[in-house]
Amino acid sequence: MSARATRTAMAVVMALTVAGCGAGDDRATDGSGDGRVTGTVTVFAAASLTESFRRIGEDFEAANPGSAVTLNVAGSSALANQINQGAPADVFASAAPANMATVTEAGNADGTPATFARNQLVIAVPRGNPGGVTGLADLSRPGVKVARCADQVPCGAAARTALDTAGVALTPVTLEQDVRGALAKVKLGEVDAAVVYRSDVRAASADVTAVEFPESARAVNDYPIVALKDAPNPAGARAFVAYVRSEPAQAVLAEAGFQAP
Amino acid sequence: MRQVRDDTARERDDTARERRVTPRRRGRVPAALLIPAGLGLLFLVLPLVGLVIRVPWTTLPQRLTEPGALTALRLSVQTATLATALCLLLGVPLAWVLARVEFPGRRLVRALVTVPLVLPPVVGGVALLLVFGRRGLLGGWLDATFGITLPFTTAGVMLAESFVAMPFLVIAVEGALRAADHRYEEAAATLGASRWTAFTHVTLPLVAPGLAAGAVLCWARALGEFGATITFAGNYPGRTQTMPLAVYLALETDLESAIVLSLVLLVVSVGILVALRDRWMSSA
Numbered sequence: 079m080s081a082r083a084t085r086t087a088m089a090v091v092m093a094l095t096v097a098g099c100g101a102g103d104d105r106a107t108d109g110s111g112d113g114r115v116t117g118t119v120t121v122f123a124a125a126s127l128t129e130s131f132r133r134i135g136e137d138f139e140a141a142n143p144g145s146a147v148t149l150n151v152a153g154s155s156a157l158a159n160q161i162n163q164g165a166p167a168d169v170f171a172s173a174a175p176a177n178m179a180t181v182t183e184a185g186n187a188d189g190t191p192a193t194f195a196r197n198q199l200v201i202a203v204p205r206g207n208p209g210g211v212t213g214l215a216d217l218s219r220p221g222v223k224v225a226r227c228a229d230q231v232p233c234g235a236a237a238r239t240a241l242d243t244a245g246v247a248l249t250p251v252t253l254e255q256d257v258r259g260a261l262a263k264v265k266l267g268e269v270d271a272a273v274v275y276r277s278d279v280r281a282a283s284a285d286v287t288a289v290e291f292p293e294s295a296r297a298v299n300d301y302p303i304v305a306l307k308d309a310p311n312p313a314g315a316r317a318f319v320a321y322v323r324s325e326p327a328q329a330v331l332a333e334a335g336f337q338a339p
Numbered sequence: 340m341r342q343v344r345d346d347t348a349r350e351r352d353d354t355a356r357e358r359r360v361t362p363r364r365r366g367r368v369p370a371a372l373l374i375p376a377g378l379g380l381l382f383l384v385l386p387l388v389g390l391v392i393r394v395p396w397t398t399l400p401q402r403l404t405e406p407g408a409l410t411a412l413r414l415s416v417q418t419a420t421l422a423t424a425l426c427l428l429l430g431v432p433l434a435w436v437l438a439r440v441e442f443p444g445r446r447l448v449r450a451l452v453t454v455p456l457v458l459p460p461v462v463g464g465v466a467l468l469l470v471f472g473r474r475g476l477l478g479g480w481l482d483a484t485f486g487i488t489l490p491f492t493t494a495g496v497m498l499a500e501s502f503v504a505m506p507f508l509v510i511a512v513e514g515a516l517r518a519a520d521h522r523y524e525e526a527a528a529t530l531g532a533s534r535w536t537a538f539t540h541v542t543l544p545l546v547a548p549g550l551a552a553g554a555v556l557c558w559a560r561a562l563g564e565f566g567a568t569i570t571f572a573g574n575y576p577g578r579t580q581t582m583p584l585a586v587y588l589a590l591e592t593d594l595e596s597a598i599v600l601s602l603v604l605l606v607v608s609v610g611i612l613v614a615l616r617d618r619w620m621s622s623a
Binding site for chain 1: 465468469472473490569570572575576579580584587588590591592594
């Protein structure tokens, strides 16, 4: 019985190994080779890029028949971790150089990252501005509920820099895991203000209005993009990075509220 | 003489063969079941092994004593326990009604009770905001009348956890109630006990093991709750940042921290479940 158990265990391990080897290989041949971009391009993009990269992805697909862009949006740091843990991504677009550095330092980037956009912080308030927020100093007023991103994600780090610069001591009610989480709390009217990017407010302009504040000029985020070393579709990765830096994609980003690099 | 000896010998052989064969035939596990079972076990255990292998043992004590980790752990255990208490308070009567009272639409009510099981917890969190939030159906009134706001508070964490975990309790207790022999309750009634007395003195002791199992399941689900909590209660250390939220945020920057926090959560939950099992559920 114990011999049989051993044999069964070995069979199980072998079956697992075989299954592990088979997965993921089928895409590797797509798009590599003769310069024409086909197959799936998997793009890991910061949450703040959700709408603009969806449009850029569609434009890219139209310009490259036979290609398909798959977007994975999340907080930049979560994405950087996923990439370093071997997630099958082709392109990484980060909301801050720090999270990009996590990937380049681990040796997972193909080439040097290029800055393709910049984004500035604003205060998002629900329609009607119930908290009467007109500037950064109002956020520390008692009774004003504020959401901001956690320090670990780019929008949180930038918000912290801006608040420290302005000398505003803020106790938020929540430290959100990404910028869209903070924005959602404003949309639902659960907080009176959130520190988010200008582009996020533009994307939610039906429910949310932006209050600009001068200190945000000190905390402008550079957005770097890079093709990844272990990209399943290397040609597609390089083509997508080039496309994001091209005129049509830059127009989409500008319309979404991003600044040119 | 010879014939007789042969017969007995054959008989003895037969008996021996049967003895050999029977336990084997009964004990033999078909490969068609054993292999998927082994794969299933590996699938569940391997990720835990992967987690334990990556634990940074050298820096473990230092990471464990970081104040943030202990605060999150304490908050997690507290809120999960309070949530379980709330679930018992509301869920046991609900399970009793579903199991013992005939009413039109009972099947619909039972289906509604299980909805949070299939609802993505994040959606559950948004739904809670739409009801208990500042602009919610009840939340606006609570705020205006009593000055009570639930989002972004520890009470909000408890509420989110209860919403997600209560179905586990209700289903377990209802199952136990249906399996229990209701003639004991009838006997109690013929002896003059009211339905309430029968419930507290006969029914509850009768389903105690099922109740304990349901409560443990409910507690474990509440302890691991993430989506509804971060959506409804937000994330602030010491107030609403439970262990799963701390793990997620640690993951943003520091994989090792996240692994240590996960290990703590794993050890605490397995430890408590084992302890409770020995104490309450040994008969189950």
